[in-house]
Amino acid sequence: MGSTKGLTGPIMDFECVAQREAPPIGQLNPPHRLLCGPGPGNADPRVHAAMALPEIGHLDPAFISMMEDVKALLRYAWQTNNSFTIPVSGTGSAAMEACMANLVEPGDKVLIGCNGYFGKRLVDMADRYGAEIITMEAAWGTVFSFEQIKAAVEEHKPAILALVHAETSTGACQPLVGVGDLCHDNGTLLIADCVTSISGVPCHLDKWGVDAAYAGTQKCLSCPPGISPLSFSERAMAKLMNRTDKVKNWYLDMKMVASYLVGGKGATRSYHHTAPISMVYAIREALTIVAKEGLESRWARHRKNAEASGPASKTWASSVSWILSTGYRHLQPLRCRRGLIRVRFASMCSTNIKWKLETASATLKGRSGVLA
Numbered sequence: 001m002g003s004t005k006g007l008t009g010p011i012m013d014f015e016c017v018a019q020r021e022a023p024p025i026g027q028l029n030p031p032h033r034l035l036c037g038p039g040p041g042n043a044d045p046r047v048h049a050a051m052a053l054p055e056i057g058h059l060d061p062a063f064i065s066m067m068e069d070v071k072a073l074l075r076y077a078w079q080t081n082n083s084f085t086i087p088v089s090g091t092g093s094a095a096m097e098a099c100m101a102n103l104v105e106p107g108d109k110v111l112i113g114c115n116g117y118f119g120k121r122l123v124d125m126a127d128r129y130g131a132e133i134i135t136m137e138a139a140w141g142t143v144f145s146f147e148q149i150k151a152a153v154e155e156h157k158p159a160i161l162a163l164v165h166a167e168t169s170t171g172a173c174q175p176l177v178g179v180g181d182l183c184h185d186n187g188t189l190l191i192a193d194c195v196t197s198i199s200g201v202p203c204h205l206d207k208w209g210v211d212a213a214y215a216g217t218q219k220c221l222s223c224p225p226g227i228s229p230l231s232f233s234e235r236a237m238a239k240l241m242n243r244t245d246k247v248k249n250w251y252l253d254m255k256m257v258a259s260y261l262v263g264g265k266g267a268t269r270s271y272h273h274t275a276p277i278s279m280v281y282a283i284r285e286a287l288t289i290v291a292k293e294g295l296e297s298r299w300a301r302h303r304k305n306a307e308a309s310g311p312a313s314k315t316w317a318s319s320v321s322w323i324l325s326t327g328y329r330h331l332q333p334l335r336c337r338r339g340l341i342r343v344r345f346a347s348m349c350s351t352n353i354k355w356k357l358e359t360a361s362a363t364l365k366g367r368s369g370v371l372a
């Protein structure tokens with residue numbers, strides 16, 4: 001078709017006729033559920049109220065100041081002085097991918113602990129960024145001993161060791177004491193998946209020498225999903241800054257994101273992407289609640305909830321047993337007895353007692369599990 005310049009009414013009328021009818025969808029009415037993976041993960045009403053506040057521009061000085069609050073509060077939640085500690089736009093997998101995209105250079109040896117579902121996701125991501133992957137395996141539901149980690153790091157001297165601190169699929173909590181020093185002695189960076197552990201169990205990034213950590217908001221931070229904490233140590237930042245190739249992910253290129261969230265000399269900021277304003281309000285509110293409660297009280301509360309939910313679940317479902325042997329202190333893994341299909345069990349819970357359990361998607365010691 002030629003130029004429409006000078007044409008009158010009929011064409012405009014034609015363009016103003018929708019070709020598809022609006023679907024007959026009614027009012028939004030989500031059911032009420034107790035979110036139990038780990039739980040409860042439901043957002044505090046204050047977080048919901050914060051999300052309803054009027055949005056402002058992503059470079060508004062008031063917004064930049066809120067972003068600085070979030071960064072300071074995250075440093076508290078993670079017990080770190082890392083200046084590059086930010087909220088990434090996207091869910092926990094976005095911050096996980098930010099670690100892989102920015103810290104894995106093609107050909108890097110990356111050692112990954114696989115003792116559950118999320119270790120496998122790390123393998124998949126590292127593979128996409130050209131890593132030479134070495135996996136360290138342990139049975140689902142168990143953790144790696146320090147000796148096992150030491151032997152693997154000393155043998156392979158990888159550029160990166162990635163471990164899941166709290167493996168949601170099994171409830172196993174990986175001890176990290178001493179692992180950072182071991183890594184640094186061998187020229188290795190330590191990455192930890194803290195999606196389920198942040199503010200639920202002690203997470204001492206600096207004391208443990210963790211170089212890169214990522215988390216999610218929908219677990220122990222009790223904030224809806226959509227924004228994800230990320231922290232890089234100076235070592236991790238040096239690896240990123242010394243890269244000669246481009247990070248193979250535009251959206252998650254932390255050198256570029258830093259120009260927005262960290263700023264240059266005199267803290268000038270430039271646009272990279274539009275931050276999810278309401279999610280920044282949400283995480284800021286959720287983190288102020290964490291700070292007010294205090295980490296120690298919060299860790300104790302999560303532990304108490306986990307310890308109570310196993311026996312509690314036993315009273316209403318004789319088909320599950322719970323596992324107390326993993327040393328996990330804020331998540332209660334349940335194991336379905338033979339003959340009970342985990343998905344049916346989880347659906348029974350959400351219908352009958354309004355508990356939303358997470359279902360592990362593979363077998364744990366031969367049997368499917370759900371998490372409370």
Ligand SMILES: Cc1ncc(COP(=O)(O)O)c(C=O)c1O
Nearest residue numbers: 091092093118166168195196216
């Ligand atoms: C241990 C762990 N890592 C990574 C993820 C991925 O986070 P998300 O689903 O928020 O993208 C999850 C999600 O449950 C998780 O539990």
